[in-house]
Amino acid sequence: MSADGRIFVKGNEAVSMGAIDAGLKGYFGYPITPQNEIPEYMSLHLPKAGGAFVQAESEMAAINMVLGAAATGARAMTSSSSPGVSLMQESFSYMATSETPCVVVNMMRGGPGLGDINTSQGDYYQATRGGGHGDYRTPVLAPSTCQEAYDLTREAFDIAFRFRTPVMILGDAILGQMKEPITRGVPRPADPAESADWGLSGAKGREQRIFRSLFLAEGVLTAVNQRLRAKFEAMASLARCETFMTEDAELVVVSFGSIARIVKSSIRKLRARGLKVGLLRPITLFPFPAEAVAAVARQGKRLLTIEHNMGQMVDDVRLAVCGIADSAFHGTLSGTIPTPDEYEAAIEAALTGGSK
């Protein structure tokens, strides 16, 4: 620890610390690169903090252990990386429907398929469109720094319990593996009142409580979906983004996560050369900060979306500015690690090429 109280940790460790400081009571996970520091950290530190750690036999078992722990009202989580997160999707759908709060971390790796163990943003669609079967959404938070990984993981539990929903932390191999100084907050145990009305504790002096997602009686599933839709709409209040040098910018880059860090470096280089470019970084991917993006477009600024995939978030950018403007797109494919030079060239081309 430094004199100012900061500690030098990997993104995966920052996530783990954030979860423990948020009152985590159960971590269940299965090894997969590049997120292994999370289960490793949890196995050592969570029991000391009064929580349970289980190395599950598979990602399916891990997420369903989370389901069981979370149904009791305990703060519970799992973490994985892209292929492992795919295996968990069935249960995200169950938990969204049965309104079971939990936090899931996806430290994305290259894909599709087994891909590689390098960084990627290939799971944006999966994360922001629910991912599993059926018609549901879950909040998705995309940290860009180790400090933000710590802070957003803490906050993810509050959001999960406020809305009774799974919440995803969407990071990637860069964020998980890079080391930065962070300031760790004061641990705060979970408030038992947050689950007092619905947690399973044994039906003592009350009716039984049931976590279910099967509704065969006529009209019941529709009513469930009406309630869920209202909740998904209410999540819009969570929308959040960071803006960087956008005020006088002629072109604003929309980019998220660790890729936005690289874009920032490119923007600094371009600014040093006198080019007026800025960054809008969505922090919540669902809900997407559509209003903030539209506001930029209304000011007449041009947009360029940069992602580490073939173009996924750009759909949300274009929806946000539909009828007002368009967004150019630059994508780096999985398998390649982008550089500030690559993005500097792409941003300059978009700015001087006048693409709209």
Next chain:
Amino acid sequence: MSETLAFTRTPSVAETPTHYCPGCQHGVAHRMVAEYLDAENLAEKTIMVTSIGCSVFLYNYLRFDSVEAPHGRAPATATGVKRVSPDKVVFTYQGDGDLASIGMAEIMHAANRGERITVVFVNNTVYGMTGGQMAPTTLVGQKTTTSPAGRCASTEGAPFRMAEIVAGLGGVAFSARVALNNVKHLAQARKAIRRAFEVQLAGQGMGFVELLATCPTNWKMTPVQANEHIEAAIIPTFPLGVFKDIAKNAGAC
């Protein structure tokens, strides 16, 4: 003619008509579990993990706090419940397709870890809910909708004997197979269910009880024929007995 009630409804059994077919023994299994938990005054600290199959609506028939696990995952879900609520009584209720096919990994690992849970496993040798397809416990030669010529051991394998397999794992404190087809067997079943919970309460490991039960509809039999079929055809493949019962005061792992 006066009517005499042989027994009364135990409080944890809801006054809801079940959706089960005539002659199905799920209702008997439900009642025996509820009777034990009520008799021991444990209902108020019980959390039940339901599964997918005919017993998917178990939470409508038993009045315990419940969480519905996806197909096969009940032992994992129960692990999560128990690890954060070690003072609760936790059980799963699973059929043969759920536990021995899609959920084979979860039951094996939960058993091997010695999760302090009770597993109530109902084996009726078919997928009942979906219309009588071949199950991992279908008898060799048994005709089902997906083994129309009868299960062939050389291509579909032999039925899994789960009570014996589970008994071989280190974390299991009790494993038995009983049947629900006659009064004598019901008495054995009651005893086995009791032991399967006692080892959990004593923190000794997993308690596993396999209940051989009828599926008259998918066996295309009358309820009486189905009961006789258990005796004549199923028990010879799935012998009854206690395959593991660790001494009291001993612990698994």
